[in-house]
Amino acid sequence: MVDFNVRLGLTPTDLELREIQTKRPAEFEALNADDSPELRLLEEQFAGEIVSSRLFRGEKTITVKKDKIVAIAKALRDTHETAYNYLSDLTCVDLLKVNKTEEEPRFEVLYNLYSLATFERLRLKAQVTEDDPTIDTVESVWPNANWNEREVYDMFGITFNNHSDLRRILMPDDWVGNPLRKDYPLGGEEVEFTFNVRGR
Structure with a gap:
């Protein structure tokens, strides 16, 4: 039997390097305002709104209040220095049973931003509580947020204030619940196979 690593063409040195890289845990770094125009801008204008910031494998993340x-x-x-003129994605994360304390917000709305001028990326997070699952829409900033916010509304139950057309986009209008919440019950309709198809 041929060793899988040999078939891949990996030398003993490659295997040693791979073992070192997989064992070494990646660590979060503090995002430095001197090296991050985004953090510097927010610290100057919205210092009280910043919850945390970090750099992980070259990816910048800033968490703010909603x-x-x-x-x-x-x-x-x-702002000319940041120029995040493109919202590449907007989604949500349910942190149920992940947060260490009950006081931490259950949801985070994620805005993945891209600058067509500087070619930089930024992950902006806004914290949303379970007691008040609402946040203002960013349609006026990035019009393509419309459908993304509708999906988050449909799947997670986050209401976007002042949204122009907030209604379900994936599930039927009469659907009960939000399927991507972690407390949503698993199961549902039975999967149809040849032995249990209706009418046979």
């Missing part, structure tokens, strides 16, 4: 998300988004878009 109250001034529209103003923060406009500042990141309109």
Whole structure:
């Protein structure tokens, strides 16, 4: 039997390097305002809104409170140094049973931003609580947020204030619940196979 690693063409040195790289845990670094125009901008204009910031494998993440998300988004878009003029994705994360304390917000709305001017990327997170699962829409900043926010509304039950057309986009209008919440019950309709198809 041929060793799988030999078939891949890996030398003993390659195997040693791979073992070292897989054993070494990746660590979060603190995002430095001197090296991050995004963090510097938010610290100058919205210091009280920043919850945390980090750098992980070259990816910048800034977590903020939800109250001034529209103003923060406009500042990141309109400031020449950051120029995040493209919302590449908007989604949500349910942190149920992940958070260490009950006081931490259950949801995070994620805005993956891209600058067509600087070619930089930023992950902006806004915290949303289970007691008040609402946040303002960023449609006025990035129009393509419309359908992404509808999907988050449909799948997670987050309501986007002042949204122009907030309604379900994936599930039927009469569907009960939000399928991507971690407490959503598993199961549902029986999967149809040849032995249990209706009418046979």
